[in-house]
Amino acid sequence: MEDIEAFAQRLMSAEGSTREDYLQALEYLDIAVCEALAVGQAQAGRMAAPCVGYGTYLFARMCSHGVAAVRAVPFSRWVQSDHQEWGFNVLACHARALLEGNLYFHYFMQPTNDELDEGRARVTLLQLNDCTSRLKMFNGVDEQRVWYEQQRLELQERLRSIPYFQNLPPAVQSQCLAGKKAWFLDRAQLVELIGMDKAGFDILWDLWSQHSHIHPVSFLRMEPNGRGTGLECDPDRIYLAMAMVVSAGILGDATDKIVEVFPDVAGERKGLDSKFRPGPKRNRRR
Template identity: 45%
Template sequence: MGKPAAVDRSTYEQAIAEFDLAICEAIAVSQASSWRQATMNVGYASYVFTRMCGAGVSFIRAAPKSRWVRADFDDWQLGAVAGHARSLLDGFLLFNYLIEPAKSEAEMGARINVMHLNDCTRRIELHTNQGLTQHLEGFGKQREELRQRLEQNEYFKSLPAGVQKNCLNGRFLMIDTRDEMLAKVGFQKGQFDALYDLWSQHVHVLPLSFYRMEPNGRGTGVENEADRGYIAQALRIGAALLTQATDKMVEQFPETASVRKGTKSKFRPGPSENLPPKPAPVQKSSPPAPVKESLLAAAMKKIYGR
């Protein structure tokens, strides 16, 4: 993917407005769908959707000229938003993988348990690399249990031997490959690879991110045509990813459609104009009226003096 077309300030503001609308509606739908009953795969997809919303919030707070922050200056470099944009790409593929209806209980179980096994394997590696041994035995038992579940799963046993091997060793997060998921969501592989590579180069501070730096220009944080164009491109792609994911969430939870009100959507936390109205203060109840002393109580007081 080559350099995006020249983007002036007005066009950039349109791009951030598109992203603003998309993230507002996404968060509103995410909050409106919380704690609702769903199938196992939709439940996990909703967690991914929540993390996509988190990446979107970080994105729009880092983007120049955002109404979501007050700052003394704007940081006009692609590196400021590249990580958040890439997170949306990753989240979008996993979200679609999980929310896709399974043809059988066995298929759903296999997809979920492959994800569990990948997570467990990564936790073992993380703790081992940090020299933390306290939970390794427990993680090891969980890993073996997950492997046994998969080895006994009829759908999993029908998969190619190579796929089974990579799933069982914890390498695969999804049964479907990235290329297969890209085809399912209609994302051209070449475009995806170019975007992912471009944003990753800036996340990891590789030569592509600094070879073309210019004094008081590209790559310095000062507003410039190149970074403005790349940030606008990332905003528009991120807006499309969030909107498509939000559409799928509303398909699963139709009652949440009413909360999609563009940049006027209500959610918390968020910009002041998006906060829901505060609930009316609870009225303090009047103190109970004093109980009139009965004749019996008065008589007993005279007798006993109290």
């Protein structure tokens, strides 16, 4: 099978894609999902540093979106159907989630500065953001609101006591204490962290966001019996193929990182024959 990077470059330079290109992209995604699930299940339940532990939670969410993606696209072996839906919207939201989740996954898997207690700061900030979000959702429920308000105060105080946080610019500290940030890095810094071109990231983010929502780009160029109608057409087929290849690359890189941290699970990566449950019959453990 053609190298995934070479295949992606060929797709990007092409004006359209054939059914064969689409099926090859689907196989790349299928392999990536299978290997990610097998490796993820093999490392589950391990003791790890807190940041790595949260990184494995993020990896699990990425695997979930990977499964949803490979089940949503036409001609997937994961689903039996007498109808194929070719609208790019079936995949856009899951591809976008993987693009975003990949930033946060690598952020938590990065080494921390133990002298400044950076790992504890990362986890505390994450918990504070979660607490603040839940407080907004349950603001009308007195019992929940009182509990989350108390927890928020405790987390803010804990964050203020950590040397890593104390060394941050005052403006960043203010945003963090308000619960507006879940990560100390902004998006540009996170994109740089994973080594991705920011302009390329932004194009994918905007395109996939437009199709995840019902925004103008998702419907202004709909064509009778063509783009955006759910029927097979060149624009949606190439959008689907590119999103599958990028998603496969993201899952593959994340799986590499899990194997780097837990090297004993490397043998679980067996392509389409990787074993996990639940899943297609071919992949179930016996």
